[in-house]
Amino acid sequence: MEEAQYRCGYCLTSQRITAMPMHVEHMLPLAAGGTSDEENLWLACPLCNGSKGTRTHYPDPETGGKVPLFNPRRQVWSEHFRWSNDGVEIIGLTPCGRATVVALKLNNEHLTRARYRWVLAGWHPPTS
Numbered sequence: 754m755e756e757a758q759y760r761c762g763y764c765l766t767s768q769r770i771t772a773m774p775m776h777v778e779h780m781l782p783l784a785a786g787g788t789s790d791e792e793n794l795w796l797a798c799p800l801c802n803g804s805k806g807t808r809t810h811y812p813d814p815e816t817g818g819k820v821p822l823f824n825p826r827r828q829v830w831s832e833h834f835r836w837s838n839d840g841v842e843i844i845g846l847t848p849c850g851r852a853t854v855v856a857l858k859l860n861n862e863h864l865t866r867a868r869y870r871w872v873l874a875g876w877h878p879p880t881s
Contacts, residue, residue, distance in 0.1 A: 764798060776802040778797035790799060805857050820849050822857075835848060
């Protein structure tokens, strides 16, 4: 949990501002042959974990090609995503990033409304 900074590996939502416990996410789901070894685990918020389910790949909305979803343990968030200018939406920069934004519904209306308030409070977006 410390390594993940107590925040979701996908949307970067902090457990501190939601007061919702993070889930332990299996990058490669158990149903797909994944293990519970530390190298296959990372934190995810309940929304992202529920949206990801057992998915490991999803079509890139720009190219239509099926690509692997973002792996927060092995990939660098800022190489695949950036925050919109107002800090409310996550913009996918790569096929993996774009597919992950859509598959995990990273900009769903409930989350973007909350992010708007977090921005106003000075809690969001994360700086690291």
